[in-house]
Amino acid sequence: MNNKTQNIHKNTNKNKMLVASIAMVVALALLSSPLVAMDNDALATNKKGNKAKQSIEQSQSSNQNGLCVSGASTFFSCNNASFQHQFNSGNNALAQSGQGGNSAEQSISQSQSSNQGSIVVSGGDTVGSGNNINVQSQTNTGSNAAAQS
Structure with a gap:
């Protein structure tokens, strides 16, 4: 592999890691937001009167x-x-x-x-x-x- 091909391969792996990290943060935010909403509004039995x-x-x-x-x-x-x-x-x-x-x-x-x-x-x-x-x-x-x- 020449030097130019190695740089493209490294950049592609970095981009894949960045996209995977962003996807993981978005997925966690989407999964945890209904739990927070239910705790405050829908159930309203644990922390509120x-x-x-x-x-x-x-x-x-x-x-x-x-x-x-x-x-x-x-x-x-x-x-x-x-x-x-x-x-x-x-x-x-x-x-x-x-x-x-x-x-x-x-x-x-x-x-x-x-x-x-x-x-x-x-x-x-x-x-x-x-x-x-x-x-x-x-x-x-x-x-x-x-x-x-």
């Missing part, structure tokens, strides 16, 4: 008014009837793990209200008039469960 807020809410409202004015009898008039029922079978389940502290708020709430008013002015009988009937019930078979470590 967790915050969670869950709620199941139900609300009902009834507003009724009646006004009757009559010069004669007012039979079964100006009555208000309200029937409200709420049923909840939902559950809140929560599990957290983290070294930075955990915070959890869970609630299941139900509320109902009824406002009724009735005015009857009559020149005769007012049998069965001006009555307010309100029936409300709430059933909750749901549960809250939280586990933290």
Whole structure:
């Protein structure tokens, strides 16, 4: 081999080593970047605290008014009837793990209200008039469960 051929061969080997080194650094960076991202964001359980807020809410409202004015009898008039029922079978389940502290708020709430008013002015009988009937019930078979470590 002459001197010129030996120099080309040495330069080719150096270029191959340089390309292999760059490829190795890029491969390591690509392999390690998902691990770093999962540790900080996706899993968020080892070094960070967790915050969670869950709620199941139900609300009902009834507003009724009646006004009757009559010069004669007012039979079964100006009555208000309200029937409200709420049923909840939902559950809140929560599990957290983290070294930075955990915070959890869970609630299941139900509320109902009824406002009724009735005015009857009559020149005769007012049998069965001006009555307010309100029936409300709430059933909750749901549960809250939280586990933290």
